[in-house]
Amino acid sequence: MKAENLLGVFEFFEIKPLEEEDEIKNYYEKRESPIKSLSKAILLSKKPAKFLFSGHRGSGKSTELNILSGKVKDKYFVVNFSVFDLLSIHDIKDIDLLLTIGSEIYKKAYDEGIKLDKKIVNDLSAWMEDVTKISIKEQKVSLGGEAALNWLLIKLGSEMQTGTTKKEELRGTIKQRLGDLMEKINSLIYEVENKLAKKEGKKILVIIDDLDKIDLDEAEELFYKHSNSLTLPACSIVYTIPISLVHSSKYTQVKLSFANSYVLPNIRLNKKDGGKDEAGREILRKVAGKRMDLNLISGEALEKAIDGCGGDMFQFIYIIRFASIEADNKNRSRIEKDDVSAILVNLRNDFDRILKKDDYPILKEIHKTKDAVDGERLLELFHSLSVLEYLNAERWCDIHPLIIPLLDK
Amino acid sequence: MVRYSSLDYSITGQIDRLNLVLRRAENGVIVLLECNSLPLREEVINRLKEELDENFKFLSINIDEKNKNLPGIVQDYSGSGRIDKKTVVFVHNIDDAMPEVIGYLNWGREVFLDLKVKIIILCPTFVADEIIKNAPDFYRFSHRITIKEKTQTRGEVIPSFISDVKYKDLNELNERINIQEHLLKKATEDYKIADLSFNLGRLYFKKNEYKNSLKFFNDCLKIYEKIGGKKQIAATYNEMGIIHYSQGNYSEALKWYKKSMEISEKIGNITILTTTYNNIGEVRRVQGNYSEALEWYNKSMEIKEKIGDTAGLVATYNNIGLIHNSQGNYPEALEWYNKGMEIMEKIGDTAGLAATYNNIGSIHDAQGNYTGALKWYNKSIEISDKLGMLHYSAMGYSNMGIACLENKDINSALNYFTKSRDLFRKLGLDKDADKAEKTISDLTTGNKT
Numbered sequence: 001m002k003a004e005n006l007l008g009v010f011e012f013f014e015i016k017p018l019e020e021e022d023e024i025k026n027y028y029e030k031r032e033s034p035i036k037s038l039s040k041a042i043l044l045s046k047k048p049a050k051f052l053f054s055g056h057r058g059s060g061k062s063t064e065l066n067i068l069s070g071k072v073k074d075k076y077f078v079v080n081f082s083v084f085d086l087l088s089i090h091d092i093k094d095i096d097l098l099l100t101i102g103s104e105i106y107k108k109a110y111d112e113g114i115k116l117d118k119k120i121v122n123d124l125s126a127w128m129e130d131v132t133k134i135s136i137k138e139q140k141v142s143l144g145g146e147a148a149l150n151w152l153l154i155k156l157g158s159e160m161q162t163g164t165t166k167k168e169e170l171r172g173t174i175k176q177r178l179g180d181l182m183e184k185i186n187s188l189i190y191e192v193e194n195k196l197a198k199k200e201g202k203k204i205l206v207i208i209d210d211l212d213k214i215d216l217d218e219a220e221e222l223f224y225k226h227s228n229s230l231t232l233p234a235c236s237i238v239y240t241i242p243i244s245l246v247h248s249s250k251y252t253q254v255k256l257s258f259a260n261s262y263v264l265p266n267i268r269l270n271k272k273d274g275g276k277d278e279a280g281r282e283i284l285r286k287v288a289g290k291r292m293d294l295n296l297i298s299g300e301a302l303e304k305a306i307d308g309c310g311g312d313m314f315q316f317i318y319i320i321r322f323a324s325i326e327a328d329n330k331n332r333s334r335i336e337k338d339d340v341s342a343i344l345v346n347l348r349n350d351f352d353r354i355l356k357k358d359d360y361p362i363l364k365e366i367h368k369t370k371d372a373v374d375g376e377r378l379l380e381l382f383h384s385l386s387v388l389e390y391l392n393a394e395r396w397c398d399i400h401p402l403i404i405p406l407l408d409k
Numbered sequence: 410m411v412r413y414s415s416l417d418y419s420i421t422g423q424i425d426r427l428n429l430v431l432r433r434a435e436n437g438v439i440v441l442l443e444c445n446s447l448p449l450r451e452e453v454i455n456r457l458k459e460e461l462d463e464n465f466k467f468l469s470i471n472i473d474e475k476n477k478n479l480p481g482i483v484q485d486y487s488g489s490g491r492i493d494k495k496t497v498v499f500v501h502n503i504d505d506a507m508p509e510v511i512g513y514l515n516w517g518r519e520v521f522l523d524l525k526v527k528i529i530i531l532c533p534t535f536v537a538d539e540i541i542k543n544a545p546d547f548y549r550f551s552h553r554i555t556i557k558e559k560t561q562t563r564g565e566v567i568p569s570f571i572s573d574v575k576y577k578d579l580n581e582l583n584e585r586i587n588i589q590e591h592l593l594k595k596a597t598e599d600y601k602i603a604d605l606s607f608n609l610g611r612l613y614f615k616k617n618e619y620k621n622s623l624k625f626f627n628d629c630l631k632i633y634e635k636i637g638g639k640k641q642i643a644a645t646y647n648e649m650g651i652i653h654y655s656q657g658n659y660s661e662a663l664k665w666y667k668k669s670m671e672i673s674e675k676i677g678n679i680t681i682l683t684t685t686y687n688n689i690g691e692v693r694r695v696q697g698n699y700s701e702a703l704e705w706y707n708k709s710m711e712i713k714e715k716i717g718d719t720a721g722l723v724a725t726y727n728n729i730g731l732i733h734n735s736q737g738n739y740p741e742a743l744e745w746y747n748k749g750m751e752i753m754e755k756i757g758d759t760a761g762l763a764a765t766y767n768n769i770g771s772i773h774d775a776q777g778n779y780t781g782a783l784k785w786y787n788k789s790i791e792i793s794d795k796l797g798m799l800h801y802s803a804m805g806y807s808n809m810g811i812a813c814l815e816n817k818d819i820n821s822a823l824n825y826f827t828k829s830r831d832l833f834r835k836l837g838l839d840k841d842a843d844k845a846e847k848t849i850s851d852l853t854t855g856n857k858t
Contacts, residue, residue, distance in 0.1 A: 047598070048600070119584065119587060120588055122584075123588055126581070130577070172756065173756060175720070177756075179611075180576075187589070187592060190605070228680065234601070
């Protein structure tokens with residue numbers, strides 16, 4: 001299924017990762033990705049391993065992680081969650097992540113009807129009640145042991161997202177009882193795996209998405225200062241991390257605590273010497289073709305959209321989606337070059353707004369040399385996608401194509 | 410060599426013996442007075458001075474870092490006529506002259522014999538140990554008198570675990586052991602067996618089942634050594650050190666702590682490193698080497714404060730408090746205990762509170778406020794009983810016995826010592842049970858000094 005008219009373009013170019021197997025089958029276009037290596041590493045690990053996964057915002061990490069889930073699902077009980085849904089993105093600490101990992105494993109096991117040993121459920125309930133001060137007994141509805149714990153964890157989740165004071169108190173308490181927390185989480189992991197062993201012998205894999213959206217400072221705090229805590233759960237975990245952390249001076253140290261780290265490269269549209277990279281451009285053409293009848297966009301408009309996105313999958317989808325509205329507004333039956341241009345102007349204005357005067361000399365230099373040297377400001381430029389990195393074969397950088405006209409300002 | 414039980418509740422017996430030794434030693438005598446508590450040392454000296462005849466003279470020598478040659482110093486004093494056959498010489502601060510003074514003592518032992526001097530060297534346990542080991546010729550000629558101060562047998566230490574087990578009561582502890590054993594039975598992968606064995610080692614330690622605890626730590630160590638896991642190995646070494654420490658095997662404990670420290674230094678694991686610093690300090694403290702103990706505590710504290718490890722700080726604060734307590738700096742000791750208590754109350758560290766309440770009790774006791782002491786000991790025992798920390802309870806009863814005894818309430822003392830003995834026995838801590846037994850026997854037969 002794909003868009004047969006402009007109205008359909010808006011629908012089929014929905015900006016969200018591909019999740020379901022069917023979606024991936026229909027709309028995913030093969031590209032250079034480390035997911036094959038990552039899935040192999042997970043499948044071959046004899047003991048729980050922790051991996052880091054990064055890429056520019058919008059590069060398609062979430063879709064790749066969903067593909068990863070599919071690749072390992074026969075051997076792994078995959079617990080996949082986004083920190084956006086469960087935590088407050090601007091305030092995430094190691095304790096929050098550990099608690100959420102435990103909660104999500106339990107909730108998924110509960111949802112799938114995995115019956116855990118009563119004494120483990122009771123012990124975990126009593127401990128959680130004690131540390132969270134959320135009383136199961138206060139629940140008017142009478143719940144069984146497993147359901148009551150599930151209720152507690154859901155309530156805890158909402159408190160972790162909103163209540164600042166309570167969250168701080170909870171962190172303080174649990175930080176001092178980290179050993180106990182890990183005993184509980186790991187006992188839960190072992191028990192779930194024991195039950196799974198009877199059926200399919202699966203192990204647990206946790207995939208934490210959207211951690212790449214956190215600020216660099218917060219990411220350094222988590223992955224540099226508290227990397228030790230993040231490796232404590234006795235199951236394999238894939239943590240997403242911001243691309244700026246990959247460029248930070250602390251990254252070498254960060255990597256030491258994890259089994260391996262992988263970066264999803266942007267789709268390369270141009271060569272380092274300025275010539276067009278047809279292979280990369282063809283991927284985006286095919287992506288468009290899988291979602292729409294290509295008669296709905298002129299060749300020029302499509303190339304303009306490809307040029308303007310800089311190889312960022314999210315932006316490519318975004319540009320075509322909203323260009324379809326522009327075209328529709330003009331009562332056109334297909335997207336034309338100026339429809340795409342209108343969207344690109346908006347995106348360029350966004351860059352204009354976030355870039356500082358001092359950034360331009362840095363950007364000019366990068367555009368000229370195709371190389372980005374260290375510097376704190378550079379990390380922010382990576383974070384804002386003003387500078388893009390291409391890791392295919394040879395590593396090189398360039399500024400986002402939409403910024404080029406701004407350089408002469 | 411003269412040695413006394415460390416559970417002696419009165420120093421009178423030792424002073425009487427010392428008195429006798431000094432009077433009879435016509436040709437001089439070397440006494441190694443092993444005592445870690447500074448106030449107690451002072452008390453011994455004052456009482457000796459009171460009880461010896463007017464014919465005796467007293468001289469104090471303070472060794473310092475500049476001149477560590479004790480035999481030489483004594484010779485000089487003798488040459489200038491300040492020491493004669495009637496002089497009792499007290500030697501202070503020998504720990505400041507370590508380790509060089511050991512060599513001087515061993516080689517210059519003849520000086521003391523030739524001069525027929527009556528010399529009492531006041532030394533902490535670690536110096537006495539060094540003399541036994543490294544100045545054997547000198548040691549053969551000396552009398553060793555050990556006076557264990559009250560606080561040493563009573564102070565409750567908070568050992569630093571990598572991540573301590575906290576629990577509400579014995580039921581919870583038993584249930585947790587059940588769960589880990591249940592999971593262990595089903596575990597087939599090495600890493601799971603190692604992790605669950607490690608947990609069981611920690612949980613059994615809390616039940617004072619040291620044998621079981623050690624067995625599980627050994628089990629997980631074997632696996633970690635096979636599958637690799639330096640961090641886990643370092644953590645296990647530390648826990649093994651704690652077990653040996655808890656059984657009074659200090660040199661063995663030190664060996665494990667140092668092994669743990671070496672690995673954690675290599676792999677840069679700050680948490681384990683600060684823990685081992687604290688625990689090495691603890692061994693040095695019980696050996697009476699306060700200055701070295703403080704150095705380790707400070708090393709540990711500095712890093713913990715920097716990284717915000719408040720739970721870890723609690724143990725170090727408590728242990729620094731114990732040093733001040735042993736040195737008779739009671740207000741300062743209280744200050745450290747309070748610092749620790751503040752955090753413990755905040756984080757709900759009830760086990761830590763039990764230890765601190767006991768330590769505060771011992772300060773009241775040392776100051777002669779027996780009612781106050783009993784109140785704090787009671788508070789400590791209440792929590793310890795609830796948490797199933799029976800070792801703490803047994804110590805608490807023993808302390809209550811001592812306080813009652815000092816308050817001349819023999820019946821209550823007997824009652825508490827009996828409770829203490831029974832609990833120690835139940836826990837399999839026979840050495841402590843025997844000491845309590847001896848005290849009960851002394852009290853009932855009126856053999857009390």
